Amino acid sequence: EPEVTQTPSHQVTQMGQEVILRCVPISNHLYFYWYRQILGQKVEFLVSFYNNEISEKSEIFDDQFSVERPDGSNFTLKIRSTKLEDSAMYFCASSGGRTSYEQYFGPGTRLTVT
Amino acid sequence: GDSVTQMEGPVTLSEEAFLTINCTYTATGYPSLFWYVQYPGEGLQLLLKATKADDKGSNKGFEATYRKETTSFHLEKGSVQVSDSAVYFCALTSNTGFQKLVFGTGTRLLVSP
Numbered sequence: 001e002p003e004v005t006q007t008p009s010h011q012v013t014q015m016g017q018e019v020i021l022r023c024v025p026i027s028n029h030l031y032f033y034w035y036r037q038i039l040g041q042k043v044e045f046l047v048s049f050y051n052n053e054i055s056e057k058s059e060i061f062d063d064q065f066s067v068e069r070p071d072g073s074n075f076t077l078k079i080r081s082t083k084l085e086d087s088a089m090y091f092c093a094s095s096g097g098r099t100s101y102e103q104y105f106g107p108g109t110r111l112t113v114t
Numbered sequence: 115g116d117s118v119t120q121m122e123g124p125v126t127l128s129e130e131a132f133l134t135i136n137c138t139y140t141a142t143g144y145p146s147l148f149w150y151v152q153y154p155g156e157g158l159q160l161l162l163k164a165t166k167a168d169d170k171g172s173n174k175g176f177e178a179t180y181r182k183e184t185t186s187f188h189l190e191k192g193s194v195q196v197s198d199s200a201v202y203f204c205a206l207t208s209n210t211g212f213q214k215l216v217f218g219t220g221t222r223l224l225v226s227p
Contacts, residue, residue, distance in 0.1 A: 031213070033214065033215075035215070041219070042203075042217050042218065042219045042220060043158070043203060043205075043215075043217040043220075044217070045214040045215060045216070048213075048214055056214055058214075091157060091158060093158075093215075095213065102160055102163065103160070103213070103215060104160070105150075105157045105158040105159070106157055107156060107157040108157050
């Protein structure tokens with residue numbers, strides 16, 4: 001069964017450093033998303049991406065964040081200068097189409113900023 | 115904006131007990147509704163969905179009915195198992211934009227033998 005994969009599973013970084021979280025969505029999907037879950041809190045939407053551009057982003061997704069689909073398979077989230085409050089589990093998701101509501105999630109990357 | 119409210123956890127049950135996890139929502143228009151489950155150490159898995167009023171989603175013995183009049187989507191299971199122990203998230207997507215999911219806070223279910 002196709003699945004969304006994410007690497008690394010755990011990333012530890014120092015405050016101020018740049019991190020790139022990687023995702024491989026399901027191959028025929030068209031819509032891609034990043035969400036985050038701070039420990040013990042709800043899952044929050046960050047950004048959605050379609051046709052090589054951002055289609056929607058939340059207030060959390062400020063200038064420190066960027067997304068890219070550098071090739072036909074990967075979808076990345078970059079945080080330019082990490083802050084302590086960026087520590088969270090980051091989930092990538094993909095869906096087949098605008099009227100196909102099911103989003104399939106990856107296992108997540110736990111980001112720890114020290 | 116759109117929002118989802120879930121009952122506080124944890125919910126602690128014995129095996130074979132009946133489960134209800136309440137979920138209500140606020141949204142404009144006619145959202146689609148979902149239950150996701152997160153097992154320990156894993157990502158989010160879609161458990162069931164309903165896309166219009168009075169639809170019933172079901173999977174693995176779990177059910178939820180889309181009630182527009184009460185803006186609710188309560189999750190039920192007739193007989194829980196230890197393996198159902200997980201965190202359950204109610205979520206919605208609006209029918210505008212690109213279908214971002216709006217999640218509730220999650221409800222932890224603990225089932226003991």
